[in-house]
Amino acid sequence: MSAAVQIHDLSFVPFIDQAQIQTRIEALAKEIDTQFTGKDPLFLAVLNGAFLFAADLLRELKCQPEISFVKVSSYQGTQSTGRVDELIGLQTGLKDRHVIVLEDILDTGVTMNKIFTLLESEQPASISICTLLLKPEAYKGKHQPEFVGFEIPDKFVVGYGLDYKEYGRELKSIYQLIN
Numbered sequence: 366m367s368a369a370v371q372i373h374d375l376s377f378v379p380f381i382d383q384a385q386i387q388t389r390i391e392a393l394a395k396e397i398d399t400q401f402t403g404k405d406p407l408f409l410a411v412l413n414g415a416f417l418f419a420a421d422l423l424r425e426l427k428c429q430p431e432i433s434f435v436k437v438s439s440y441q442g443t444q445s446t447g448r449v450d451e452l453i454g455l456q457t458g459l460k461d462r463h464v465i466v467l468e469d470i471l472d473t474g475v476t477m478n479k480i481f482t483l484l485e486s487e488q489p490a491s492i493s494i495c496t497l498l499l500k501p502e503a504y505k506g507k508h509q510p511e512f513v514g515f516e517i518p519d520k521f522v523v524g525y526g527l528d529y530k531e532y533g534r535e536l537k538s539i540y541q542l543i544n
């Protein structure tokens with residue numbers, strides 16, 4: 366496998382290679398197919414990080430997936446109570462649909478809590494979480510992911526869609542911070 370990579374001021378070492386990622390994605394797709402074939406599932410991939418994972422997973426699925434790409438945005442509302450979250454890019458109605466959220470990584474779970482709350486208000490039939498990576502030691506989210514690619518230690522990773530200050534997304538493997 367390839368050597369360490371430098372991104373901005375940090376060095377990263379190879380952690381999960383391309384072949385391991387693809388093998389795990391094939392297995393995840395089978396699990397998802399078993400559960401959702403015939404249910405007209407709607408996949409919501411969270412940008413930017415999940416774009417490669419979504420592309421590779423979708424091509425393994427046999428359950429006739431519909432996919433849409435969303436982004437979580439936080440803006441200053443008119444109230445003094447702080448920031449308001451919104452989900453940008455949702456074009457399909459979610460009511461009575463089986464929604465599967467595709468994420469690159471679940472770290473503390475703050476982002477997924479926000480996404481879940483926003484989705485629940487649309488009254489889908491179900492919401493499931495599928496994440497390529499999970500940091501179990503850090504995760505305090507209210508909802509456990511049904512489908513997990515890899516459980517990893519609580520160290521920063523880049524590659525395969527994941528970035529360090531917007532660089533490193535193009536790497537074919539996942540790299541872990543040296544420290």
Ligand code: XMP
Binds near residue numbers: 470473520521523529
């Ligand atoms: P939370 O803490 O809300 O974090 O679960 C989720 C978002 O934080 C980013 N994140 C990472 N990005 N390497 C990355 O490139 C990491 O190790 C990492 N940990 C968290 C990511 O954008 C994710 O959606």
Ligand code: MG
Binds near residue numbers: 414
């Ligand atoms: Mg990021």
